[in-house]
Amino acid sequence: MTLLSLENLTVRRGECPVVDGVTLTVGEGEFVGLIGPNGAGKTTLLRAALGLLPFTGRSSLAVLAPADRARKAAFLPQSRDIAWPVTVEAVVTLGRVPHQGALSRQDDRAAVDRALARMGLGNFRARIATALSGGEQARVLIARALAQETPLLLADEPVAGLDPAAQIRTMQVFADLAREGQGVIASVHDLGLAARHCTRLVMLEAGRIAADGPATEVLSDPLLSRVFGIRGHHAETPDGPVFQPLATTR
Incomplete structure (x- = not known):
């Protein structure tokens, strides 16, 4: 089942297209890594797909009404700000707002418990969120998006600022969601994490799709050199695929 369909999506700043004619679908069971250099249009694409930009x-x-959209897709923006000194549980519970009136409080509590457990935050629920470290606050906001329990999750640089263990756990959580039948599309700068965990990569170059497919095809030497100006090393290991950027090419 298709969870997101984009057809010739274009976003302009003045006369300049930031996202230029993107056609893309994301289905159930897919973890799509959106990759590309800074300024390639990744954030703009995610926000426009949600109708947050013209x-x-x-x-x-x-095209959906806001309430329907919030039940179809959760969005984790780059911003990691928690403004109010409330508990971690209260922040994560905000992810249940789109379902108010449709489900029981017991359902909401169960969803919050699942989200906290996935992000390893079960012992943090009573702590004040603003008193946590930046990385811990980022995990709380990921849990809030997970608690929304939508068919599709869109995440903008979800592992930015996390320590290595938290980065791996977060990517594993997203991969698990895909295996459970949800869809995930996340912008990721760490190509090694993307190659290891995503079922598919979409590479953006100057607002256009330069490549779309499995990591072994998208992270080819010619594309890496052209789009990122790097070369890298690929390996298949007993623990799965490994990709490591090695050097610049320009």
Whole structure:
């Protein structure tokens, strides 16, 4: 089942297209890594797909009423700010707002418990969120998005600022969601993490899709050199695929 469909999606700043004619689908069971250099249009694409920016073309999410959209897709933005000194549990419970009136409080509590457990935050629920470290606050906000329990999750640089263990755990959580039948599309700068955990990579170059497919195809030497200006090393190991950037090419 298709969870997100974009057709010729274009976002302009003045006359300049930041996202240029992107056509893309994301289905159940997919963990799509959105990759590309800074300024390639990754954040703009995610926000436009949700109808948060003006665009031309079509997005299957943007045409929905806001309440329906919030039940179809959760969004984790780059911003990691928690403004109010409330408990971790209270922050994560905000992810249940789109379902108010449709489900029981018991359902909401169970969803919050699942989200806290996935992010390893079970012992943090009573702590004040603003008193946590930046990385811990980031995990709380990921848990809030998970608690929304939507068919699709869109995440903008979800592992930025996390320590290595938390980065791996977060990518594993997203991969688990995909294996359970949800869809995930996340912008990721760490190509090694993307190659290891994503079922599919979409590479953006100057707002256009330069490649779309499995990591072994997308992270080819010619594409890496052209789009990122790097070369890398690929290996298949007993623990799965490994990719490591090695050097610049320009």
